[in-house]
Amino acid sequence: MNLYERLVTREEKISLIGLGYVGMPIAVAFAKKAKVIGFDVNKEKVELYKKGIDPTKEVGNQVIKDTTVEFTSDETKLREAKFHIVAVPTPVKEDRTPDLKPVESASRTLGRNLTKDSIVVYESTVYPGVTEDICIPILEKESGLKCGEDFKVGYSPERINPGDQEHRLETIIKVVSGMDKETLDIVAKVYELVVEVGVYKAESIKVAEAAKVIENSQRDINIAFMNELSIIFNKMGIDTKAVLEAAGTKWNFLKFYPGLVGGHCIGVDPYYLTYKAEQMGYYSQIILSGRKINDDMGKYVAECTVKKMIKANKQINGSKVAIFGVTFKENCPDVRNTKVVDVIKELEEYGIDVKVIDPVADKEDLWREYEINLCEIEEIKEIDAVIIAVPHNEFKTIHLKDLKRMFGTTGYKLDVMKEVAATSEFQMNVDMHDCVLMDIKGMFNRNEAESAGFLYWRL
Structure with a gap:
């Protein structure tokens, strides 16, 4: 029997x-078909798994x-495997060059415990050549075995989308x-x-490595275009979401959104x-341009927030801003490389007190990672602006009237003043919208928000 049959x-x-x-x-998926050992150097994480707790929330307790x-x-x-x-x-490192320490360390650990006639498959996203030029030599050195004779190597890029319950390993x-x-x-x-749904056999390890790294690069460039x-459209006073909905009626329009x-x-x-x-002598033009746009979006959102607050006659230094969501994407606990942190840091540079929920x-x-403490939603009072940064499902039950209460007496004062204005013989020539709502992904309806008395903005 070959290895597959023995598994x-x-x-x-x-x-x-x-x-x-x-x-x-x-690991969980394979355990339904074979015996599986799940190894991690993080002892605390392993203990949580042993207790039946899923800290990733990917499959559930x-x-x-x-x-x-x-x-x-x-x-x-x-x-034993x-x-x-x-x-x-x-x-990536701070200078935005690849940080291969985790995959190198994993290779050393595995190499020390690698036995003859094994197959090693890497899933980590890398540039073409890492598996064969970096990982295999480490495995050989640590194990004393010869690749191709004593053990074999493959590569199968991960495609799991954290927090996505539709697109899973199986599908x-x-x-x-x-x-x-x-x-x-x-x-x-x-x-x-x-x-x-089956597998696709790439013709080489380098082809598979390259296929993976361009998948996210392509998406990154498309989102950069949307950003x-x-x-541009914000400068023109045009609603970007409305533009994309109109353009999206064409059959071949790619439906990407700013964010x-x-x-x-994607960000790495x-x-x-x-x-x-660059090692091969070519310097990217499109890829790095897209990266720069996306890397700067946190600062852009913060600057737009400050501009809206100034328009609403807010005192910037010492003001309070509540940010809803800090993970890198909705419905996922992962905070690695989240760009919401860029928004927080930039606002704090203005002397703003930022509360994160x-x-x-x-x-x-x-x-x-960031020395950021979370607040409970009940603690959010007398704020000057709200930023809906990540539209978690938990936030979708929040109503505009609930947000307005967080502005303290301001929101209720607006309602009273509007009633007075509606019954007065004179027109009020002041902007009643001084509750700033920055809805990055467009979770709320713009017309409803503005009708409710919000100075509304979204990407």
């Missing part, structure tokens, strides 16, 4: 190195309680690759155990591609 009959085990938003759902995955932080347990999947993050075509045909066939069959359009582009994928992956391109965000990660 199916549970004679051999699969290991997952890295139990984050990507690795953990993969009950699934974690019911799974047969053997969660561990003991690296020697990896010696023959098919290894490495799913660790690949961030997204999986790109797979291997160092030779035999490895490719086994890797493909193993992933077909859990990927219901640039938003900046804050953060997270560990393009830098991996441009870094490798987020029922979804991982509080410990938020404090560890």
Whole structure:
């Protein structure tokens, strides 16, 4: 029997190195078909999994309680597996060059515990060449084994979309690759155990690496275009969302929308591609231009907020702004590389007191990464502006009248003054909209918000 057959009959085990938003759902899925060891260096995270708690909220506590995955932080347990999947993050450094430390460290850990006749598959997003030029030498050095003779290597880029309950591991075509045909066939069959819609066999590891890194680069560029359009249309006094809805009636119009582009994928992956391109003597024009636009959007939102507050006759220094949502995307606790933090930092530069509300965000990660504490919604009083930064489902039950109460007496004063204006013989020549609402993703209806007395803005 080959390795695939021994995995199916549970004679051999699969290991997952890295139990984050990507690795953990993969481990859980494979555990339904084979014996799985789930390894992570974070002992606290492993203990949560052992207790049946899902800190990522990707599959839920009950699934974690019911799974047969053997969660561990003991690296020697990896010696019991023959098919290894490495799913660790690949961030960028402060200078926006690739930070390969996590994948290099995972390779060293696995190498120390790699046994003969194993297959190692990397899922981490990297630039073309990392698997073969960096990871394989580390595996060989640490294990004393020879790649191609004692063990084989493949690459299958992760495509899980954190917080997305529709596009899951099982429902997204999986790109797979291997160092030779035999490895490719086994890797493909193993992933077909859990990927219901099937796999796509890339012709080489480098092709698979390149395919992954351009997926998010393409999306990044398209969103950058939408953000640039938003900046232009805001200057023209045109509602960007209305423009996109009109343009979207054409069959081939790509439906992207402006927004804050953060997270560990879209906001990071393009830098991996441009870094490798520069090593080859080519300097990106389109990719880096798009990145600059998206990287600057947090500052842009903060500046627009201040301008609206000035228009509403607010005293900027010492004012209070409530920000709803701080994660990099809706309905996901992940705060890595969130661009909402850029908005917060820029507002604080103006001397503004920023209050952050987020029922979804991982509080410990938020404090560890940015030293930001969360507030309860009940604590938000007498504020000068509201920014709906991330439209979590929990926020969609909030009504405009609920937001107005957070402005303290101002909101109620507006209502009273409007009633007086409506019954007066004289027209009031003052702007009654002094409740500033910055609705970044357009969660509320513009006309309803303005009718309710808000000075409204959205990307």
